[in-house]
Amino acid sequence: MTQKSLIYAFVSRGTAILAEYTEFSGNFNSIAFQCLQKLPATNNKFTYNCDGHTFNYLVDNGFMLDALMLKNDLSVFDVAAYCVVADESAGRQVPMAFLERVKDDFVLKYGGGKAATAQANGLNKEFGPKLKEHMQYCADHPEEISKLAKVKAQVSEVKGVMMENIEKVLDRGEKIELLVDKTENLHSQAQDFRSQGTQIRRKMWLQNMKVKLIVLGILIALILIIVLSVCKGFNCGK
Structure with missing residues (x-):
């Protein structure tokens, strides 16, 4: 597989392209940007096919949020998106593997929050060469x-x-x-x-x-009454 299988790549915060790389000319960058603006919010992996090319995206909802929480500033919260335009012959595995590698590298390098506030193309000088490196590796392996x-x-x-x-x-x-x-x-x-x-x-x-006590008491009382009555009649006292 030649490096031409992976044609163009970028990393964005929302719709702001922070870093990009390509060795080829064409309108794939503008198409990739248009697709970026229409990404659905229902999944984190997307692939669009257009004119023999695939436009592959990996969206990370948590990275920018974590970075902004460290700064206690959620006013500019946007998701991070990773994109690579590939030739259809590259299939789906290689482009997605490239995006995963780029994501891991980007999070490792900018996890402290720099990516959350960088201007458009502000990380191009630093991270553009890393995009090239990952494209070359994935194309060669x-x-x-x-x-x-x-x-x-x-x-x-x-x-x-x-x-x-x-x-x-x-x-x-x-x-x-x-x-x-x-x-x-x-x-x-x-x-x-x-x-x-x-x-x-x-x-x-x-x-x-x-x-029982009541009955016993009544019996004793009756006995006493009877005894007293009998004794009085027979002069029991004598």
């Missing part, structure tokens, strides 16, 4: 990039399976916790029931004792 893409895909697949398993474990844990909570509630209700039963039995015993 398509097989390596293809292998790396496969490895990343496998890692993503394994990561997805692991996350799914973790979610299942967590979901199972929530169900176990729910079962434990229900068991504890039943245990608590049983203890309350036993406590209430004990109180009821004690209350009934007391009421029963009261009835």
Whole structure:
């Protein structure tokens, strides 16, 4: 694969081109800029096809926000966008690998916030040569990039399976916790029931004792009345 497979690249903040590079002449830069202005906000990777070329974009919503938060200034917040125009023969893997490399390099170099306030073309002198370097590398190592893409895909697949398993474990844990909570509630209700039963039995015993004492008192009173009556008639005092 020749370097001509990757034709033009830029890094932007919003619609401000901070750095760009190309060795070719043509109107691809103006087309790339027009596409930049129409990027949808529903995804972070886009590819447009036009006249045998692909216009590939990678959008980073978080980088500029993090940089501006460090400066406590969100008034000029815009997303960072990375673009490369490629020949259709380059496919999709190489352009996207290029954008990922550029993004990582750009974030590493300007993560402190310089990119958040730089003027248009303000980073061209510093980062333009890095764009050239990455274009050359990706054009010269398509097989390596293809292998790396496969490895990343496998890692993503394994990561997805692991996350799914973790979610299942967590979901199972929530169900176990729910079962434990229900068991504890039943245990608590049983203890309350036993406590209430004990109180009821004690209350009934007391009421029963009261009835017995009242009956006993009535019997004693009747016996006394009878005895007194009988004694008076027979002169028990003599």
